[in-house]
Amino acid sequence: MDRETLFNSINQKLAANDIDGAIDLAEVAVALGESHPTLFNLCAHRLETQGDFEGSLKLLDQAHQLAPKDASILNAIGQSWLKQAAPRNALRAFAAALTYEPNFPPAHHGAGLALRALGDVAEARTAQMRAAQLDPNYPDPRGALAILALHERKWDEARAHAEAALRLDPTEPAAFLVLATLEGEAGHHEAVAKMIAEGINRPNIAPLQRAALDRLHGDALDALGRYDEAFAAYSDGAAILRAIYAPQHAGEGDEAALDLANRIRREFDQDIKAFPAPHTAAARPEVNHVFLVGFPRSGTTLLEQILASHPQVVALEEKPTLNPEITEFFLDQDSLSGLMNLSEAEIETRVAAYWARIADYGIDVAGKTFVDKQPSMTLYLPLIAKLFPKAKIIFARRDPRDVVLSCFRRGFEMNRTTYDFADLERLSAYYAATMDLAEVYFETLPLTFHVHSHEAMIADFDGQIAKLCEAIGLDFDENMRNFVETAKQRDIRTPSAGQVVQGLNASGVGYWRNYERHMGPAIEILQPWINKYGYA
Template sequence: MNSAARDPSADRETVREVHRLASAGDLTGAAAAALAALGAGLEHPLLLNVAALQLEREGRFEDACRYLRRAIELAPQDIGALNALGLCLQSLNRDDEALAHFDAVIALAPQAAFGHANRGRALLALGRIEEAHGSFHKALEHESNVAALAGLAAIATFRGDHSQARQLAEKVLKVEPNYPDAVMSIAAADLAAEQPQEAARGLRELLADRRVAPVDRAHALSMLGDVLDAQHRYAEAFAAYTESNEQLTTIYSSQYAGGETALEFTRLLTEQFQNVPPHRWAPSAPGKRATGAVRHVFLIGFPRSGTTLLEAALEGHPAIQSLEEQELMIDSVGAYLGRPEYVHRLAAAGDSELQGFRDAYWRRVRDAGIDLANRVFVDKYPLNTLKLPLIARLFPDAKILLARRDPRDVVLSCFRRRFRMNAPMFQLLSLDGAARFYDATMRAAEVFQERLKLELRVAQHEMIVGDFRSELTAICNWIGLDWTDAIRAVDQRSHKRAVVTPSTAQLLRGVDSATVGQWRHYAPQLASVLPILEPWVRKFGYDSRP
């Protein structure tokens, strides 16, 4: 129906009716009326916003985003639509995009507490904990806001201050009972206080609430798994982790299930690399660092293999500057590893071409506020393992520190932990997917190193937690440094970390050997993937016996 044939008075009445229903709390009725009006050809930002909310409740986040983008096209300064799109993008784990929309909300309404609170939530999801802390406090300067209080409780949890987390979360629950983030902060405090029964009770009450969003439900299930694990109820814990991952798979399948998976990419990349004549991988000129760094170390491995512990230890050395989990090679990755076959371009690239990408890398380091004058730079990014050919061409004089841990513990931990979602992390949502991705990544690393002959040292997690000083002294000596007692204070530095990863909570306990051999508790559940991992178990020297 075109606009000329419409009845403006009737259209205004339709919009008013949807607004009345939504204001009265009848979101189902408001959504039904909005969708009917949209289906009849009436477009209005309010209708699109209300319809999007219903689509989100149904888990149709991509469709909801499409409606909200249209609402913003019709009304670019509609704060409600901008905020709603940011929240919807957060549900899809697209927090970088969400952050831009919350920034737009704040630019239009600097006093809007919800804009600052939601900005804080996006920053927290990105692991940018200090910036998130600032945004939450900014929100509270304008008014009491449960999202901001819950966000500060989450930060206190990450830092191990469970008393503060509990106080903040209880304030939230007085206003909004069963607020998911607050419930989970209190559950974490209960677990830290060795009261798993209380933690389980709160989480089960949350999970019984049908209003809980799918992402929050998945996170609560994962935490329930941790609580059950603490009670040595391993079969039940595994069932909770499985249900959590199944829900996350449903949520993110529209983004990551179609097309080439990370596993397929890794296998194809390895195959294409092997097709390049070996002489093409002769070392290139080192190129200039343009930063004053005296040495360059890449800390790589596989998720949950011990890279965070190593980075937290090494950053205690006064001569080391580290940067964690930032994709500094993104410019060159697009050019040379965007597709598996692009590796042939990499092998053929001339030094002048490569120097431009080296410069881009160091520019990103400077943009992160890192001063490398007379320092050793440690770039920690676990899956840079798959970029070893790129590292070899761009930085042939760099040292490679490869974190290694029992493959069975690695795969189990990947299955249990929550990561910021992307294609590789989507692979970890199933036990089989995690095991096969691990196998493919280790195979790639082996093939790459065989031809590239990089200066590579293996750091075995079990040896590090077993004899921390000896192992870190050896690693420091390999880098060209001496041991310093400041390296020991991993737990103290972890309280102040500006970036959060799934390993942060464990670092607060310092160097801990309790996670060694955890896979044995779950041996029956891991039975289907043990044959995939067994070759690496043997090759890396681990005991094959259950």
């Protein structure tokens, strides 16, 4: 077959939507020494679908070198980065594509996906709306808009966008995910399990979408009492996430959550023989400052809503209020000593920066009890002790088995901490290492701690919340019983949002028993803490 005939055949197959046939011919052409951006792009597509992102990007780079202004190639590069959970790289590629072709709908759609992954929801929506306007027959932006509405709990809007996408393409993955989620929210668990079982292996479903569908499938099977199948679905989704995010969190030199906790313990033992006396720099006397810590899925979101229902309390949910200091003093090796040696002038500067960040979030703390909810701050309690020695610490505690199982089952944004949540044994070891550090901190840090038991509160709400209020300098207020209404009015961005608005119930207490046969190694790791906390 001569070159002209070969390219004509490839174009005919593309026109007939025979993508595999076109790729077969492209692979033959490349093997014979042909060098053309379309050929490289086609071959890269197959490698990408096979999960070989490195090989795919190498071919796309060759295509880009041959055609640097080709928007479709830049778009393919962006899509490849998206599937590797690298949205910043993806956004650069999509922006370059739009530089050369400003009205290219796929690049607007891709940019929207990257922006959403980076947390810029408003710009993500703008990009998706632009893509849909440019090509009304393009289903993917409609699916993306459905996802955005879903995360804002705008059910009707999510359904409308999803149905619009499916009218254009009955297999559009994002719309499929949204409709399955809505069916689950409506309690139609049998229908969801059937939907996902029949559709999850469609070739157009990207790995991150597959992981989300696995988790949704697990939830449906769990609601049906099919716990063995549910655990298998959760495990499948977790394995996908670990594979996708491994280059970011499991490479040489990367420090995931368990490794970080173990290192902090070593450095604390080596460097901190006695914690320095509290500083005397001026505090904010008009603020009753409280940190809510513990471990994710220990009931901190529920407790925050209860506290926020008090008329004298303002609460902030898991915002990065101390990230610069955490990075400087904990995430860098051998940096804890720098925290210990801060001068009072440096402390004043950092404390002022903290309160400036709080103000930037629109929170007025003057004359109030201010609750900064940071479950993962447990590792970094020496930072609070150094900067805010007069702050009160609420330490949320729940049965370790329920905590670990819930972290494994729920969907978190991936970072160095939550990467370990996708491996049940490493998650359990991380929990144990965190609690080990907490015990050291209880003994050595000049802070006021109140340990709050989730199960005790479920059994005696008024009694336990009254004790909590006394510990942090508040009077119990009957409005705290109305936390469901508070939760409905607040923008809760944690995986606990759905449970909190259901009110107080004991359904999650001892839930681990449904998965006991699958949690053997995890329970063995957790057993010392199960015993210590009285859950044996």
